[in-house]
Amino acid sequence: MTERENMNEFQLKYGCNPNQKPARIFMEDGSDLPVKILNGRPGYINFLDALNGWQLVSEMKKATGIPAAASFKHVSPAGAAVGLPLSETERKIYWVDDMDIEFTPLANAYARARGADRMSSFGDFISLSDPCDKATALIIKREVSDGVIAPGFDDEALRILKAKKKGNYNIIQIDESYQPAPVEKKQVFGITFEQGRNELVIGDDFFSNIVTENKDLPDSAKRDLAISMIALKYTQSNSVCYVKNGQCIGIGAGQQSRIHCTRLAGDKADKWFLRQAPCVLDLPFRDDVHRADRDNAIDLYTGDDCMDVLRDGAWQRLFTRQPDEFTREDRKNWIKKNTDVCLGSDAFFPFGDNIERAKRSGVKYVAEPGGSIRDDNVIETCNKYGMVMAFTGIRLFHH
Numbered sequence: 001m002t003e004r005e006n007m008n009e010f011q012l013k014y015g016c017n018p019n020q021k022p023a024r025i026f027m028e029d030g031s032d033l034p035v036k037i038l039n040g041r042p043g044y045i046n047f048l049d050a051l052n053g054w055q056l057v058s059e060m061k062k063a064t065g066i067p068a069a070a071s072f073k074h075v076s077p078a079g080a081a082v083g084l085p086l087s088e089t090e091r092k093i094y095w096v097d098d099m100d101i102e103f104t105p106l107a108n109a110y111a112r113a114r115g116a117d118r119m120s121s122f123g124d125f126i127s128l129s130d131p132c133d134k135a136t137a138l139i140i141k142r143e144v145s146d147g148v149i150a151p152g153f154d155d156e157a158l159r160i161l162k163a164k165k166k167g168n169y170n171i172i173q174i175d176e177s178y179q180p181a182p183v184e185k186k187q188v189f190g191i192t193f194e195q196g197r198n199e200l201v202i203g204d205d206f207f208s209n210i211v212t213e214n215k216d217l218p219d220s221a222k223r224d225l226a227i228s229m230i231a232l233k234y235t236q237s238n239s240v241c242y243v244k245n246g247q248c249i250g251i252g253a254g255q256q257s258r259i260h261c262t263r264l265a266g267d268k269a270d271k272w273f274l275r276q277a278p279c280v281l282d283l284p285f286r287d288d289v290h291r292a293d294r295d296n297a298i299d300l301y302t303g304d305d306c307m308d309v310l311r312d313g314a315w316q317r318l319f320t321r322q323p324d325e326f327t328r329e330d331r332k333n334w335i336k337k338n339t340d341v342c343l344g345s346d347a348f349f350p351f352g353d354n355i356e357r358a359k360r361s362g363v364k365y366v367a368e369p370g371g372s373i374r375d376d377n378v379i380e381t382c383n384k385y386g387m388v389m390a391f392t393g394i395r396l397f398h399h
Helices: 044-064 088-093 105-115 134-141 155-162 219-233 258-274 291-301 328-335 353-359 375-384
Strands: 009-011 024-026 035-039 068-073 076-082 124-128 145-150 170-174 183-188 191-196 239-244 247-253 341-345 363-368 388-391
Touching: 035 155, 044 068, 044 076, 044 124, 044 145, 044 170, 044 219, 068 105, 076 105, 076 219, 088 105, 105 124, 105 134, 105 247, 134 155, 155 170, 219 239, 219 247, 219 341, 219 363, 239 258, 247 258, 258 328, 258 341, 258 353, 341 353, 353 363, 353 375, 375 388
Parallel strands: 124 145, 145 170, 341 363, 363 388
Antiparallel strands: 009 024, 035 170, 068 076, 068 124, 076 247, 183 191, 239 247, 239 341
């Protein structure tokens, strides 16, 4: 499919659901859309994911100076990361250890964004802060994905991506100089809502109000807390985000209770770390088992439902021999090795139980707005574990 030139509107196949017609995106002021569709026919949810994801990665790049990528599903990030180098273990758990390519920073960023929560990232929409290069395109090529948005694509990357999904892969190029109006609108039930855009800039000084006894906040933790907060700006609230080494490792979105959000994100962070355990790295998968099926098997193997893949009649379909059980006690002891994790929250923690849960996933650094009537209890819980916590004074709800 040939590139579509700049246009004022784009007709969509349908809205959120097939019964919601007609559907389109357009510019009310008559100007051209800041995007070009280079291939495919993106849908309503594709564009929601693409435009939210683009904002996230462009802000992450500005905050860190490192190329960034996000893996979006249903208007929340399943993963987001900056392009720090991958360790050998990370290459293995992200299924890129067999690739004979030069891992560019952008390729590293997407491997990390996709790899943190591979179950949730299945069928994602990808956002890239920088023009897509060949290495990144080769990683995207092998994953199940709906599409990608980036400020550009080199010729080889575009050729690779256009071949996905029998030539129907969605490729969107965005004008990186585009600046939206300072006031945004949307309609619900025929009623127009209007508000100022959330133009908050998250930098190092965002975490200067440290309220705990431990005030040692290294630059690496400031970077990771900034990454968590930027991710939360574009995650359906309530939301919390665990980050380690430039990568979101657990995102909990859309929960009505904050402790449920903290548990959900913590469980995802634990799954990410459990994938690195020797018994998981050494699972004897059959050669004919695809990556998605391996992801599903690892998810079961590292949880309480492990016998679903270990019982007779099940393991033979996945493995060349029956693996040993990864017991609950074994998993608990392995998770204790995860340290120096950062945690951000889009609103205040109302109880210290959130900190108790975060501690079990290796959290040492916390950023949240503060302002709860039980702030003292939350601070006291952090002090009990020697954590560092900063009050930002800013809520980051996103709906």
